[in-house]
Amino acid sequence: xxxxxxxxxxxxxxxxxxxxxxxxxxxxxxxxxxxxxxxxxxxxxxxxxxxxxxxxxxxxxxxxxxxxxxxxxxxxxxxxxxxxxxxxxxxxxxxxxxxxxxxxxxxxxxxxxxxxxxxxxxxxxxxxxxxxxxxxxxxxxxxxxxxxxxxxxxxxxxxxxxxxxxxxxxxxxxxxxxxxxxxxxxxxxxxxxxxxxxxx
Numbered sequence: 001x002x003x004x005x006x007x008x009x010x011x012x013x014x015x016x017x018x019x020x021x022x023x024x025x026x027x028x029x030x031x032x033x034x035x036x037x038x039x040x041x042x043x044x045x046x047x048x049x050x051x052x053x054x055x056x057x058x059x060x061x062x063x064x065x066x067x068x069x070x071x072x073x074x075x076x077x078x079x080x081x082x083x084x085x086x087x088x089x090x091x092x093x094x095x096x097x098x099x100x101x102x103x104x105x106x107x108x109x110x111x112x113x114x115x116x117x118x119x120x121x122x123x124x125x126x127x128x129x130x131x132x133x134x135x136x137x138x139x140x141x142x143x144x145x146x147x148x149x150x151x152x153x154x155x156x157x158x159x160x161x162x163x164x165x166x167x168x169x170x171x172x173x174x175x176x177x178x179x180x181x182x183x184x185x186x187x188x189x190x191x192x193x194x195x196x197x198x199x200x
Contacts, residue, residue: 024089024126028076030170035080041174043078043085073110074121080174083181084119086110087173092127097150100143108143111136120181124163124173125156132160133176 025045035041074088088107092098103123114121114136121136138159142151161176 024091024124024131024171025075027165027171028089028124028173031173032076032078032170034169035174041078041080041085043076043080045076046073074107080120080177084114084117085121085177086114086119087122087124087133089124090126092125094150095128095153097148097152098125098127098156099150101149103139108140112140115140120177122177122180124171125160127153127156130157131163131165131171132156133163133173133180134160135180 029045032041032043032045035043074086076089077084077086079085088103090098090102092102111121123134123136123139125132125134134156139151142155161180163171163173163176166172
């Protein structure tokens with residue numbers, strides 16, 4: 001920038017890269033709100049149960065010490081089209097495979113239980129700039145039949161269901177459920193009609 005007397009001043013513009021990508025949890029939460037507001041599904045993020053040990057009441061009841069009461073199961077649960085739904089959100093920065101260490105043994109047991117009782121359980125995996133719905137049945141099958149400690153990206157890309165980010169909805173995982181589990185055929189039509197109403 002030019003100032004009087006030909007003085008040049010340069011300002012260092014600091015770029016914050018922290019929020020340049022959309023956080024997976026944020027865009028799932030957007031979708032949950034959209035589905036609830038439009039009476040499509042009732043799905044919530046589960047609060048993690050904690051036990052409070054020490055609270056600082058002098059500074060507005062700040063929790064100073066706490067612990068997790070029990071191992072968490074999966075991140076989200078609720079109902080869609082008469083079916084119980086539960087899923088976990090996983091961000092993977094490894095480009096070639098998804099480490100199974102990202103999923104705890106109690107979560108795998110929990111996924112098996114949900115499937116055995118007729119519910120729908122899956123992972124939403126963010127990987128290589130894409131989002132995938134990976135069915136719990138496929139996860140259990142891989143763990144049961146393979147000795148590998150990670151799922152190759154080629155498998156996730158071939159049998160996972162690619163999810164799209166929609167500006168009006170967020171991460172439209174219900175559309176993925178409909179495809180993966182042969183869901184309600186009219187969902188896409190109803191969603192488009194709802195978006196048209198909002199745009200008027």
